[in-house]
Amino acid sequence: MINRRHIRVKVMQSVYAMLQSHNDDIIREEKFLKHSILKMFDLYVLNLLLLVEVQKLAAKKIALSKKKILATKEDLAPNTKFIDNKIINSISESVSVESYMEVNSLKNWELDDEYVKIIFDELQKNNLYKKYLDTVEDSFKVDKAFVIDFFKEIIAPNEKLAEYYEDKMISWVDDIPFVNTWVVKSLSKCKENKTFMLGTLYKDKDDEDFVANLFRKTVLKHKEFEADIEEKTPNWESDRIAEIDMILIKMSLTEFVHFPSIPTRVTINEYIEISKDYSTEKSSYFINGVLDKISKDFLKNKRIVKIGRGLL
Template sequence: MLALMVAVNKEASRRMEVMVQRAKREGTPEPSQRFVLNRFAIQLAENKQLNDFVSTQKSGWDENAAFVASLLEKIEQSEVYQDYMNNPEDNYDVDREFWRKIYRTLIQDNDELDAILEDQSLYWNDDKTIVDTFVLKTIKRFDEANGPKQDLLPEWDSEEEKDFARKVFRAAIMNADEYQRYMSEASRNWDFSRLAYMDIILMQIAIAEMMTLPNVPISVTINEYVEIAKFYSTPKSAGYINGMLDGIARNLVESGRLAKFIEPKKEREYKPKKQIITKKHD
């Protein structure tokens, strides 16, 4: 997504060369180059981390030249662009803020772009919101003084966070049969084989977190996966997963397989947010 901004600026530079040459031939005033000489865009194009990443990719925005050209035209027709070109202030902060506004208004919510990304990977629908947040934060962090050595926003806040994700993921995969047995034991009144597969996945990861991260309270784990279920599973899944995980945790604690304190059920009883769930279902 950062490389897309570079691609747009590159296309604008190509067009500018043509217009400047035409103006020289015809003896007319040359067009303003403020957009193509945007300080932030030039710094981003020279960024070492970004260029190292792009060099490892099998595809790039050159394969979607028509979209890049279309996006550039929309930018040039936008109110944000007109305000920028007419702004009497001309400094790095103005240049950086211009691209932040362009990303928010024309790139963040762009159906044509979403279609291109979905063709590359179905998982983009899930990733795009997070990526947009990362991009906007990255733009805000840019400092002209850092030049091409500007650090991009890291994927992880810390090594501890990275280890957390790896540990939970590994445990969920390696102990899948054992964790699903816990679910089966807790679903005596249900046909386990008929459960929504996404519910099984979410509970499997939640159990992995309970079993492998002793410092995370059970209530925190359950609440996290109940919230995730609201977005990724069925309208009834949040309440069901809440009850199942609560029962599984109690069985594990009582049997000595899980050494954690568990709160009295009445203090953390799940209350479904009907309005939110109904809205998501609709």
């Protein structure tokens, strides 16, 4: 499921896009933001389905080998450990996976099957595959460990696959690392003799509401917060502050004022970490300094009023 940090990243990107385009259609931009988050689930399911399609391709190759005129002993009695893999079979038989695929018309691996072949070729060349096939132990534990390693070592880092995903949806560029981690967590949670169920996109309704509220309030209040920022950065012209830094600070102030259950220190730490990935080398220090000054001022003037968990 999507976590609060990645929600903040998605909101940051949407705020940046809206301010850059000078577009004031907040409803349309909010819809696009929610859509881009929903599409993350497509990416999550496509990765799971890729495991299934690679297994199907392996099964087809085994079937064809048996039909050879000069079939070898190995062709006639192949190693079926991979096509019998319990984890992949559980995904293949999952009603939740099949239903999502049908409702959302996820036919990518049917239409672009060359990527299934690319991954299968990489798998066959990897020592991980040979080692798995040679493993005598036949257990759920061995199958699970192999599938997790297969995804982490072969699928997740594949550059051609990443380029394919990026071509399909530009917002997936930043989602791929997060979704890869999500897939690994889902595989790790698989239990023997249990039906595979897709994860949920949001942890709860609060997280789902957090998306719209953070975006809307940041956009509507950004001019007001700009004045607060300028007051605490007298030696900086606003156009000298990196645009991403400015947006991250504005989002932080939105959380200070409009999200009473989120502790101020949690907000500051989250945006400092995001700045390390999306802004300049010194941004984290700058953002920390500005937010520390503003938070003290807001607390003094009672613009920050936290309740419950937010008091901690």
